[in-house]
Amino acid sequence: MKILVAGGAGYIGSHLIPKLLDRGYKVDVIDLFWFGNNLPREVGILTKDIFSVDETDMAGYDQVIFLAGLSNDPMAEFSPSMNFISNAAAPAYLGYVAKRAGIKRMIYAGSCSVYGYTVDELYDEDRPAVSSYPYGISKLQGEQAVLQMADDDFSVICFRQGTVSGYSPRMRLDLIVNTMFKTAMAEGQVTVNNPAIWRPILSIEDAASAYIRAIEANPKITGLFNIASGNYTVGEVADLVKLGVEESFGKAVKLNIKAIQDFRNYKVSIERARNVLSFKPRHDVEAIIRDLAANVERFRDFDNPRYYNIQVFKANLAAEKVA
Numbered sequence: 287m288k289i290l291v292a293g294g295a296g297y298i299g300s301h302l303i304p305k306l307l308d309r310g311y312k313v314d315v316i317d318l319f320w321f322g323n324n325l326p327r328e329v330g331i332l333t334k335d336i337f338s339v340d341e342t343d344m345a346g347y348d349q350v351i352f353l354a355g356l357s358n359d360p361m362a363e364f365s366p367s368m369n370f371i372s373n374a375a376a377p378a379y380l381g382y383v384a385k386r387a388g389i390k391r392m393i394y395a396g397s398c399s400v401y402g403y404t405v406d407e408l409y410d411e412d413r414p415a416v417s418s419y420p421y422g423i424s425k426l427q428g429e430q431a432v433l434q435m436a437d438d439d440f441s442v443i444c445f446r447q448g449t450v451s452g453y454s455p456r457m458r459l460d461l462i463v464n465t466m467f468k469t470a471m472a473e474g475q476v477t478v479n480n481p482a483i484w485r486p487i488l489s490i491e492d493a494a495s496a497y498i499r500a501i502e503a504n505p506k507i508t509g510l511f512n513i514a515s516g517n518y519t520v521g522e523v524a525d526l527v528k529l530g531v532e533e534s535f536g537k538a539v540k541l542n543i544k545a546i547q548d549f550r551n552y553k554v555s556i557e558r559a560r561n562v563l564s565f566k567p568r569h570d571v572e573a574i575i576r577d578l579a580a581n582v583e584r585f586r587d588f589d590n591p592r593y594y595n596i597q598v599f600k601a602n603l604a605a606e607k608v609a
């Protein structure tokens with residue numbers, strides 16, 4: 287099996303790809319390497335923008351995974367126009383070329399952000415997805431574009447992922463559990479903007495297992511799948527981070543609870559992924575915190591801008607290096 291991963295040098299890809307290599311898959315990555323390269327040496331590298339990829343580049347692969355684009359709200363809001371190009375047009379173009387090149391399956395990294403602000407009910411994939419912010423809208427457009435290309439010879443599996451957290455060789459500290467862990471360690475406090483808000487959290491370990499289940503799923507399977515390790519209120523995540531850091535490091539952690547309105551609030555059902563893909567999450571928020579604690583020396587330079595997508599993005603834009 288030969289797999290091409292677009293955006294594979296990012297946070298999810300840098301954790302997932304070593305696992306794919308372990309399973310004996312041949313993996314190549316197309317990436318602009320905004321955040322450097324932390325991939326194993328065996329990975330084939332194409333330093334390219336997705337928009338310059340053609341059928342020749344994609345010939346010979348069995349599957350393609352889309353992990354690229356602007357991967358959070360702050361980046362999307364900083365440059366909404368670039369957000370729509372990167373998150374909506376790029377997966378559409380990649381899927382179009384992949385299909386023409388004879389690739390059999392595309393897996394798309396979507397987001398639960400598409401659900402926007404919901405009542406506190408469990409949402410499955412058939413519930414309305416209504417976001418009014420650039421990131422959520424564009425992630426919905428991306429999944430719609432690639433899903434409508436599916437046919438008997440081209441399977442499309444779209445994930446709506448919860449917020450991913452845990453350690454990756456390309457580390458991010460701008461994701462909920464990782465951010466709280468960082469401030470608990472660096473400042474002895476965790477700020478909670480709104481403790482009542484719901485978020486599905488996806489451990490990076492469970493994320494990797496979801497991609498593996500999708501890659502290995504029956505070729506006839508196509509569709510949209512919520513993927514999360516569990517649903518948590520932000521207040522509960524903060525309690526767990528406080529407890530985990532106090533237990534592991536013997537450090538007192540203060541909670542700073544605020545009441546700021548958020549534009550995202552959702553909890554999701556993963557029953558479809560369980561039933562169709564055999565996706566079973568095994569890593570809850572406590573496990574994510576243990577993983578972060580075990581790897582903390584690898585990202586102890588907490589203020590390094592490379593851990594914060596928006597900082598790298600702004601610097602690259604200023605230097606006209608992005609795309």
Ligand SMILES: NC(=O)c1ccc[n+]([C@@H]2O[C@H](COP(=O)([O-])OP(=O)(O)OC[C@H]3O[C@@H](n4cnc5c(N)ncnc54)[C@H](O)[C@@H]3O)[C@@H](O)[C@H]2O)c1
Nearest residue numbers: 293296297298317318319320335336354355357395397450
């Ligand atoms: N991390 C999360 O919590 C999360 C949650 C839901 C969905 N997602 C989605 O999963 C995907 C991966 O997330 P991540 O956290 O690994 O992101 P990331 O920001 O760490 O990595 C994105 C990678 O894509 C590359 N890239 C971006 N645009 C490109 C282009 N036009 N051509 C080539 N390379 C390009 C960047 O250089 C980077 O290496 C994204 O599509 C994101 O929207 C992430």
